[in-house]
Amino acid sequence: MRATTIHAPFDMRVEDVPDPVIQEPTDVVLRVLRACICGSDLWAYRGEAARQPGQRIGHEFLGIVEAAGSDVTGFAAGDLVVAPFVWSDGTCEYCAEGLQTSCPRGGFWGSVGSDGGQGEAVRVPFADGTLVKLPADAASDDRLLTALLALSDVLGTGHHAALGAGVTKGSTVAVVGDGAVGLCGVLAAKRLGAERIIALGRHTARTDIARAFGATDVVAERGEAAEAAVRELTGGQGAHAVIEAVGTEQSMRTAVGITRDGGSIGYVGVPHGSGTGLDLSVMFDRNIALRGGVAPVRAYIPELLPDVLSGAIDPSPVFDLTVGLDGVPSGYKAMDDRTALKVLVKP
Amino acid sequence: MRATTIHAPFDMRVEDVPDPVIQEPTDVVLRVLRACICGSDLWAYRGEAARQPGQRIGHEFLGIVEAAGSDVTGFAAGDLVVAPFVWSDGTCEYCAEGLQTSCPRGGFWGSVGSDGGQGEAVRVPFADGTLVKLPADAASDDRLLTALLALSDVLGTGHHAALGAGVTKGSTVAVVGDGAVGLCGVLAAKRLGAERIIALGRHTARTDIARAFGATDVVAERGEAAEAAVRELTGGQGAHAVIEAVGTEQSMRTAVGITRDGGSIGYVGVPHGSGTGLDLSVMFDRNIALRGGVAPVRAYIPELLPDVLSGAIDPSPVFDLTVGLDGVPSGYKAMDDRTALKVLVKP
Numbered sequence: 001m002r003a004t005t006i007h008a009p010f011d012m013r014v015e016d017v018p019d020p021v022i023q024e025p026t027d028v029v030l031r032v033l034r035a036c037i038c039g040s041d042l043w044a045y046r047g048e049a050a051r052q053p054g055q056r057i058g059h060e061f062l063g064i065v066e067a068a069g070s071d072v073t074g075f076a077a078g079d080l081v082v083a084p085f086v087w088s089d090g091t092c093e094y095c096a097e098g099l100q101t102s103c104p105r106g107g108f109w110g111s112v113g114s115d116g117g118q119g120e121a122v123r124v125p126f127a128d129g130t131l132v133k134l135p136a137d138a139a140s141d142d143r144l145l146t147a148l149l150a151l152s153d154v155l156g157t158g159h160h161a162a163l164g165a166g167v168t169k170g171s172t173v174a175v176v177g178d179g180a181v182g183l184c185g186v187l188a189a190k191r192l193g194a195e196r197i198i199a200l201g202r203h204t205a206r207t208d209i210a211r212a213f214g215a216t217d218v219v220a221e222r223g224e225a226a227e228a229a230v231r232e233l234t235g236g237q238g239a240h241a242v243i244e245a246v247g248t249e250q251s252m253r254t255a256v257g258i259t260r261d262g263g264s265i266g267y268v269g270v271p272h273g274s275g276t277g278l279d280l281s282v283m284f285d286r287n288i289a290l291r292g293g294v295a296p297v298r299a300y301i302p303e304l305l306p307d308v309l310s311g312a313i314d315p316s317p318v319f320d321l322t323v324g325l326d327g328v329p330s331g332y333k334a335m336d337d338r339t340a341l342k343v344l345v346k347p
Numbered sequence: 348m349r350a351t352t353i354h355a356p357f358d359m360r361v362e363d364v365p366d367p368v369i370q371e372p373t374d375v376v377l378r379v380l381r382a383c384i385c386g387s388d389l390w391a392y393r394g395e396a397a398r399q400p401g402q403r404i405g406h407e408f409l410g411i412v413e414a415a416g417s418d419v420t421g422f423a424a425g426d427l428v429v430a431p432f433v434w435s436d437g438t439c440e441y442c443a444e445g446l447q448t449s450c451p452r453g454g455f456w457g458s459v460g461s462d463g464g465q466g467e468a469v470r471v472p473f474a475d476g477t478l479v480k481l482p483a484d485a486a487s488d489d490r491l492l493t494a495l496l497a498l499s500d501v502l503g504t505g506h507h508a509a510l511g512a513g514v515t516k517g518s519t520v521a522v523v524g525d526g527a528v529g530l531c532g533v534l535a536a537k538r539l540g541a542e543r544i545i546a547l548g549r550h551t552a553r554t555d556i557a558r559a560f561g562a563t564d565v566v567a568e569r570g571e572a573a574e575a576a577v578r579e580l581t582g583g584q585g586a587h588a589v590i591e592a593v594g595t596e597q598s599m600r601t602a603v604g605i606t607r608d609g610g611s612i613g614y615v616g617v618p619h620g621s622g623t624g625l626d627l628s629v630m631f632d633r634n635i636a637l638r639g640g641v642a643p644v645r646a647y648i649p650e651l652l653p654d655v656l657s658g659a660i661d662p663s664p665v666f667d668l669t670v671g672l673d674g675v676p677s678g679y680k681a682m683d684d685r686t687a688l689k690v691l692v693k694p
């Protein structure tokens with residue numbers, strides 16, 4: 001079969017690789033219907049996160065079960081399923097409490113020796129603990145299938161950020177980052193009852209989606225000007241709940257600057273310098289909390305799925321470019337150039 | 348009257364200063380019965396926090412109201428009262444929600460132009476918003492008066508740390524820092540129902556107090572050895588709730604290292620390098636939250652006071668050296684030399 005591999009910075013290839021097979025009785029082999037490229041894949045693409053030459057890539061996908069190991073009880077061939085961006089055994093203490101990202105037997109798609117999602121098929125370890133079944137008829141609904149793909153990462157990650165930021169009914173929320181995760185943070189905050197949602201972003205195509213997702217205000221400024229603008233919108237105090245969905249020093253500095261005293265930053269941007277932007281003295285004086293991290297999206301899918309199925313929330317607008325498998329390398333370039341927000345892959 | 352002033356690092360003096368008088372109708376003038384020296388005062392003593400020559404110092408005190416301004420409704424001459432370590436107006440939005448440390452009209456005792464607690468008397472701004480009345484008969488109970496003094500800072504700060512760490516009934520807690528705040532963190536965690544409390548500390552005099560306050564385990568190791576010891580005590584996982592009561596790079600590094608995935612660090616050590624010890628990548632991967640900051644102890648006094656009065660909790664053992672006002676400079680030296688844990692001042 002064919003799958004995407006990374007050989008060096010900016011060197012993405014679509015190559016023939018061995019077909020996945022059941023190796024453990026808890027495995028499933030899944031035929032990928034939809035995958036996508038994540039903002040965090042760009043760290044590898046740019047060489048800022050190390051990869052071995054030929055490593056597989058892609059951690060967001062849904063598809064049809066082709067084969068299930070003898071110990072798999074929850075899935076059978078033909079089932080439509082979505083995979084969260086880490087696999088997990090479903091039986092450990094962390095899985096039981098909904099922190100599947102800390103499962104000792106869990107792992108990331110595309111790590112050395114494992115399959116990535118940007119390919120024709122994937123071997124899924126611990127299928128019962130990892131996958132979530134979707135209604136079979138969703139497979140024939142193109143828009144819905146795309147929306148459901150967001151459950152694999154960006155929607156659950158936005159939800160994690162909103163929880164970390166402490167969003168509740170009536171909250172004032174500010175969102176740093178106009179990528180797919182930031183936009184899903186807007187959607188999640190709206191879903192949790194936020195009354196006012198301030199989206200920081202300069203690209204109209206993105207801030208238009210933010211508004212459609214529930215943003216009540218858009219701040220196009222950056223840096224200190226952005227801080228001033230958010231403060232002006234919030235009676236000088238800042239937002240009680242702030243979502244940080246970038247991971248850089250500047251984005252975290254902005255997040256701290258726009259958080260109201262006693263508020264929280266829900267951070268889900270993979271740290272690439274953001275620690276340096278975290279001024280602990282300021283946070284200490286103002287009692288600003290920091291919560292978040294890698295989102296245990298597996299825990300959130302059961303809660304979010306009904307709202308996606310009903311159409312109460314629709315994250316599909318974050319996908320603004322669709323490619324086939326051969327188009328994946330150009331999809332990376334488009335996201336790196338910021339000409340695409342998030343690239344959908346139909347293998 | 349006489350009060351403590353700081354003129355340069357290690358140059359503490361007890362000098363004649365003008366008697367405090369009512370300047371605003373919301374002021375009270377208070378005669379100090381008990382004050383003390385805080386671990387955070389040592390940052391000024393050592394020159395690591397700048398002070399102007401002659402600045403007053405001391406932010407923990409209780410005493411008797413001598414005079415009350417015309418707008419003061421809650422207090423009259425003769426009342427026994429305790430002051431939290433910041434004053435606050437009691438009427439703003441932050442005060443209303445219990446974050447008095449962010450009161451725009453609030454301030455710290457000993458800041459330029461204000462009185463400090465390590466003296467014979469103090470002018471208290473916004474007395475109605477700041478002070479809390481104590482039972483008059485406590486004034487004749489030496490042990491109780493000392494215990495009540497802890498409400499001005501260390502007990503409420505330990506409580507803030509325990510809340511930030513997410514301590515609830517049945518929690519496993521680890522406490523980094525064997526100073527008075529760390530020990531009060533142990534006491535607060537026990538009060539909140541923690542089942543297991545691991546105190547990190549090497550000084551038997553201090554860890555004995557920790558055990559008396561409710562610590563179930565003591566770890567005498569430091570650095571990586573301390574992390575290993577805590578992990579061994581917690582099935583390899585670390586403590587779900589961690590109190591950081593020091594503020595240095597090493598203490599924060601240890602705090603991160605001993606926190607269980609998905610847990611929280613409640614930090615109340617004034618940051619002096621602790622930001623550098625905060626490895627955001629580790630926290631991100633393990634979903635470790637950081638909450639805390641300067642404690643709004645004014646908000647906590649009403650909750651903690653009954654338990655101190657009843658003897659349900661007794662923080663008084665943290666005071667292990669008593670001096671008169673003239674002994675304050677030697678008290679600083681004793682705390683800096685770590686021959687005293689916390690110095691009680693009886694002016």
